[in-house]
Amino acid sequence: MSGLHELLLLCVVLTNFWVLGTTRLSATIRATAIQGGLLAALPIALHPGWSLHIIGLATGTFLVKAILLPTFLNWAIREASVRREVEPLIGFTASLALGALAVALSFGIAERIPLPESDSALLVPVALSTVIVGLLVLTTRSKALTQVVGYLILENGIYVFGLSQVERVPFLVELGVLLDIFVGVFIMGIVVFHINREFDSLDSTRLTELKD
């Protein structure tokens, strides 16, 4: 199964670029849902052997990241009837170029990280580039909902990195992490919904009343 996880990791990178390049909010959410599905398959591909821990992790991830959160975010844009789309603070071409730079940078950094028992040469660079893309989406998109997606991608990157430590982190803790992320995104989604109702816009750049 050694080829499969490399393929999955490459697809994770592709979904990152999809998020960076798309103009449509619904496509962004679809991309994160697919990314969630890829992340759920990764532990099984990396650790074939069907242990309860791995199956539980894969099921939980699939449920939260591929089904529940995308459905909820879709509900939020439908309820808030968002018509305008992604609205980046920097252009799409620039975003994609920065994304490519992030991947190159991640391969450079990953060479210097001496992970003791690395399962796959691609794991760390993909994790790092996903973290960077998450931060990029968080900082360069003005819609509050896109920022939630950015946060989700950031967490996905950390999850991929965590897969290298899967034997060391107990299942119970992983469940706690997953639950926290679910509740976190859920509360953010509710706040996004309120922002839209209050400001008639999902644009977080309008949030400028509080300052010194």
Place this chain on the structure above:
Amino acid sequence: MPLLLLVGLPVLAAAAAYAHRSPRFRLGWLVATALVHVAVVASFWARPPAPALGGWLAVDPLGLVVLTLVSVLFLVVAIYAVGFLQTETPRGGSVFVSCLLAFLAAATLVAISHHLALVWVGMETTTLALAPLVYHRHDRRSLEAVWKYLVLSSVGIALALFGTFFLAAAQTRGRPLILEDLVAGSDSLQPALLRAAFIFLLVGYGTKMGLAPLHAWKPDTYGEAPSLVGGLMAGALTSCAFLGVARITQVTVAAGYDAFVQPILLGFGLISLVVAAAFMIGQTDLKRLLAYSSVEHMGLLVLGLGLGGVGRYGTVLHLLNNGLTKGIMFLAVGNIVLVTGSATSDAARGILRRLPVSGVLLLLGLFAVTGSPPFGLFLSEFTILNAAIGQGHPWVAMAMIGLLALIFVGMAAVVLEVIYRPPETEAPAVRENLLLVVGPIALLVAVLVLGMYIPPPLQRVLTEAARGLGGVAP
């Protein structure tokens, strides 16, 4: 078993309070849980509990200090909440009490967890539990505040998770991510990964502490959250976050990287003091003023940690003093907001006549929070200052004195104006609700006592906590 109870009880009480329709029952659950919590924590001082869940949950001296602080502050806030909810009915009232109790469970988990990934789970839960409370007024300003709080804290804490995985990768022997095994096997930790773990955990939990320049969420959140929530955040939440920073510092120092962590911690400490001093001057909102005061004290905590030696003892003592004092200040300001409807210094002018008790609390609290003798913060700040001189950092000591003096002037200018400057229209004195003042008075007495006398059991725990961090007692 008592450790599991300490986390489980608030969770059950939160569910029960949510289920109850009558506000009286909800508040009953709140206060009863707070009382049981304090009683159980007090028993830990007499007899340390056995570790639970195979060493995942345990009470060590530093954890005990944070746990006690959380427990005491929560009791004070619970009693205050009874009076607060008589005057103010928040929207979604049933959620209010349940969120407070969920916060107690999560903060307790952080304080007693020795599994560093479990610490992360608790820390993220504290963030989420308080988010609905920040949005309690349901207006545009609080919406903006809760958004900034959620996004910045969540991103910060996500980086801390990254750091936690780095730490797991750095470990080559012992049970994974258990504090004791990390310290015991510190000589076998992978140096590069350990340093990466330290940076990510410091930045992550530092964001939650509100260290400058990671403090952007703090003034807005404290400014908009109800005062009792602000008090819990500034006193308990930031202390839990500091515990996260202290844990990774403990591991890194045990591995022999004191020279690596010290300059980083000193840098964050000094920047926090500078930012606090700069933004306090000319501040017109009391809650935002307190937010910058919190930035200042978080800076002092990491400064003491970075100085090493007696500085680490000073830090542990300061942790306790700062938490208690923040409770006094936020609750006193909360009383002003309840009467005047605003925390701006214009609206609150002449408060000493309208609210004599809260006015005096605010005045004495001002002296306590700026580290004037004979309050406890003077003692702890003095210890940290001594460490700066003793450890050969005279420049740090001079910068600290200068910045603390500036901060004193900045805070005093606002608070004294509120207290002494006569209001534009004379308003009659208000009879103050006992429930709203008894807690802060008790905290003030505690801070005053800590400035003059440290009881032997506390002294022992502080000394052991400082030793655990690689420091010494004076």
